Amino acid sequence: MAEIRLDKLRKAFGETVVAVNDITITFPTSAVTCLLGPSGCGKTTLMRIIAGLETPTSGEVYFDNERVTTKSPAERNIGMVFQYPVVYKGINVYRNIELPLLEDKLDAAERDRRIKDVAEVLGLQDVLYRNVSGLDNATLQKIAVGRAVARQPKIILFDEPITNVDVNSRVQLKAALKRLSKQHNQTIIYVTHDQTEAMTLADEIALMKDGVIVQRDNPRRLYNYPNDVFGGWFLGNPGMNFVQYEVNGGAELGGPLFRKPVRFENRGGDRTVSVGIRPEYVQIHPQVAPDAAEGKLLRKSIVVGGQYLLAIQLGEHTIKAKVAPEIGEVVGESVWVECPLEAITLFGEDGAKIETELKPA
Amino acid sequence: MQHIGSRSQRKSVTQKLSWWAQLGHALDRRERTLPSLLLVPVLLFFIIWNIIPTLWMVGLSFYNYSMISGRPARFIGITNFADILVDNSVWLSFSKTLIWVFSTVAIETALGLLLGLLFWGSAKLPGRRLALTMIFAPMMITPVAASIFFRLMYDPTFGVISWVISLLTGQAAPNLLGDRLTAFGAALAVDVWIWTPFMILITLAALGSVPRAELEAAQIDKLSWIKKFRYVILPNGKFILMLGILLRTIDSFKTMDLIFSLTRGGPGNTTELIAIVLYRKAFEAFNLGWASALAVILLLTAIAFTSIYLFILNRKQAEEA
Structure with missing residues (x-):
């Protein structure tokens, strides 16, 4: 040994x-x-x-x-x-x-x-x-x-x-x-x-x-929970979604990902943060749902296991979501996107993970 | 109207096609003739200097032709060959040549392998490059020049080698090239001196063809040197090594200039290799028919050597594929 x-x-x-x-x-x-x-x-x-x-x-x-x-x-x-x-x-x-x-x-x-x-x-x-x-x-x-x-x-x-x-x-x-x-x-x-x-x-x-x-x-x-943007990007197929927010030292996140503002602890005083979420954790609703943001479906393709990979335009961002066949089959041009807070990792300006808990404001 | 239009359209397409096809054929023809044309000079050279003399020699071997008799060549069938085959002195020379070939190739291969492995294993040794260059020098000297200075070194009165031997033995300086017992060995040593570098080079090339990962695996698997040589170096390098051995065998079989300037075949006929016999018959006795017949026999022997080698090589390759 x-x-x-x-x-x-x-x-x-x-x-x-x-x-x-x-x-x-x-x-x-x-x-x-x-x-x-x-x-x-x-x-x-x-x-x-x-x-x-x-x-x-x-x-x-x-x-x-x-x-x-x-x-x-x-x-x-x-x-x-x-x-x-x-x-x-x-x-x-x-x-x-x-x-x-x-x-x-x-x-x-x-x-x-x-x-x-x-x-x-x-x-x-x-x-x-x-x-x-x-x-x-x-x-x-x-x-x-x-x-x-x-x-x-x-x-x-x-x-x-x-x-x-x-x-x-x-x-x-x-x-x-x-x-x-x-x-x-x-x-x-x-x-x-x-x-x-x-x-x-x-x-x-x-x-x-x-x-x-x-x-x-x-x-x-x-x-x-990758420590670093690199881990999020390199692992997974496709890798993690990253959406950048200009917070200017603040601690509140809103659209396009969240319909209701979300708070975190910005101890480092970062001016921009990246919200990272894996495509399979992004929840997609074919119809209007509470707390879900509306987006436009850009592309849809079938991946291994019969799941659907969706590319969705959300504001000026494009995010990817991996969804079950039942949902993938019925989605129309408009979809409603919800990002569960526990599935989100925040990264600071330097790409390192911010240790914090996300809570509804 | 539509009908006619489509037909004329079709016609123009076929015309276009045939035009392209014609151009293609023309290019094809040119592509075939140009390379052949470029080969002509070298083929011409080969025919004039190789094929014609060889055929001439084969033809001559069936004639009784002496340059000094003044008589025209006379066709005598296979008499020359028959004469050679019953000639004891030819057989003696031939067996000496076989001993010569076997000894030189064996010693040069063994030394070449040893030194090659040493050089290869000491990749980080300072001065390695210089040492390599120096060790290759003998190969670049013409054998005649090498023979002449070796004759001087072997000289019993002022040769350095003889002097050293007399110092070591405490006896009178030997005449190595002049003594029936030592002449063959002394000549052999010169050949080894000249050609061992070639086998070192071949060994280094063979070692270079061993994949690095295999050597590293052998290192990690803690294989002994012998096993590493047997299972890693030899299987990968044997074709290059065998090629080197073949080249040396053919070359050694033809050894003439070296012996001629060292001993002229002497003392007596101690160092009279077959090529010396051939030279003597052709250019001292001017019996060209006889000499040609011997040359044909030697050529066939060399071809046989090569064929056996190629046969073994191909069989091994087929086994491995």
Whole structure:
């Protein structure tokens, strides 16, 4: 069991590119933490530093209070799965998984047991004695996963492991990863740019942007209460609606979102605030409803799950709403929009969340 | 009216089409002729300097033709070939050549791999670039020049190598090139000196073709050096390595200039490789028919080598696909 602690970690490439910018974070033992962020946010670099494949410009890496910053990947005793499936060519699947085990001085029976175990979880039994050449990408990636897992290292790193796998195998591989992650109480870091992947696999998500970790939280909280405009925008499909209000230090919000004024505590004295609400929390009424603001329907489309995605013009803003089929089917040109106060997050001028409760004035 | 209008419209469309089609065909034809035209100079060169002499040589191998006899060439069928096949000295040279090829290629490949891996593993070592440049220098020197200065270094009276050996053994300086026991080895050493850099280069190219992720995975999986070489480097780099070995094999088989300026095949016939025999017959004995026949046999041998190699390569590739 190993906890991974990063202390003021920084990695710069050349003079201008800072891939990892002063990150201090602890990845807890026996948990799956997803590093989630858009391409180029530094998540892969961060993982490579943890693996020892990249040397940080400054800062330290600790595994369970042991400083490993200058240790080689081999000395760190970790498992890693890369974005492109890496297998050792010219040998069969069994031997591929066995190779790293040979270095760990396990007896033959134990090796065999572990290989058969991971093969079963990953569904590799049928190809176990086949040469790796000629196997498809998904199977190759399963082998790579098996190789990393069978050694039972305390730490396993996954670098976008299912990006290059076809859609059908993804689901299967994801399920297998989930099972494997619960088996040995390992500390797992999983890098991805795919929020669905992160949401389904992670115990905790560390959201990254421009070399810093913006927020670290469990998936549900991260989704519902992002600390930052970025989290609201990046997560969700489509992302959060943002409506800007000029409050000039005041603490009251009105139209176009709210028919009756709403109060909040503007302790920071922000002059503009953004009201954020997820499209699925926006309530739509096909007919006039009390406390709902009238808007104009611009576009309507069906999304996954039969729900409707509506684009609604509200004053000079366009907001998106995701609604149930029953409502989506009957909405006309005029709709009535209601934003439940508990589903709203307020962001200040700097994009950070304002800690306050919204109340009717 | 409407009817006529639509018909004339249709006609103009077909006219337009055929006009475009014609232009297309013209462009097509031009596109095919231009590349062929551009190939002509190189083809001409190839035909004049390669095909014609080779055919000429093949033809000559069936004739009894001596440049100094003054008699016209006389067709004798396969007599030249028959003579060569029963000639013991040819077989002796041929077996020496095989030993030569095998030893040079084996030693150069082993050394090349070793040094290549060392250079590759020391990517951050200061002065690496300079060392690489220096190590490649022998390959750029013509073998004749290299042979001449090696002959000087091997010289028993003032050669540096002989001097060092005499210092180490405490005995009189040996005449390495003049001694039947050492001449072959001494010549071999020169070939190794000249051509090992080539195999280093090939090794570095092969190593360059190994995907980084695979090397990193091997590092993380804690594979030993031997396993890393066996399962990561070799599977990825073997085609380039084998190509290098093939090139060296063909080249080594033809070794002539190096030996000729080192020992002229001597002492006795100790270092008389097959190419030396060929040269002697052609340009010292001027028995061109016989020499051509031997050349044809050597050409066929080289083709056989290459075919076997290509066969193995293709089979392996097919297996992997």
